[in-house]
Amino acid sequence: MNPEHxxxxxxxxxxxxxxxxxxxxxxxxxxxxxxxxxxxxxxEIGRLLALMHEIDHNGLKSLIEPLRKR
Known part of the structure; x- marks a missing residue:
C-alpha cells in the first residue's frame, strides 16, 4: 500500500x-x-475507489484517520 495513495x-x-x-x-x-x-x-479515480473499497471492506479505515488531521 502506497502512502501517497x-x-x-x-x-x-x-x-x-x-x-x-x-x-x-x-x-x-x-x-x-x-x-x-x-x-x-x-x-486514477478507479484505482482510488478500489483501494477505498478494500480498506472499507476489511475494516481498515483507521489507517487513513491520522491523515485527515494534517
Whole structure:
C-alpha cells in the first residue's frame, strides 16, 4: 500500500455521480460495493475507489484517520 495513495483518499473528491464532491474516504460502503460489482472506472479515480473499497471492506479505515488531521 502506497502512502501517497492513502493521502489521496482524504484529499480527492468524487468527480461525478450521486456523491459528487464528497471525499473518496467518505464514500459509503454500499456505493463502493456497487462499483466493485459493476467494475471500477479506468484511471486514477478507479484505482482510488478500489483501494477505498478494500480498506472499507476489511475494516481498515483507521489507517487513513491520522491523515485527515494534517
Amino acid at each position: 492513502l493521502e489521496l483518499l482524504v484529499t480527492r473528491v468524487m468527480p461525478y455521480g450521486k456523491y459528487k464532491g464528497r471525499l473518496i474516504a467518505d464514500l459509503p460502503g454500499h456505493y463502493l460495493n456497487w462499483f466493485a460489482s459493476q467494475g471500477f472506472p479506468p484511471g
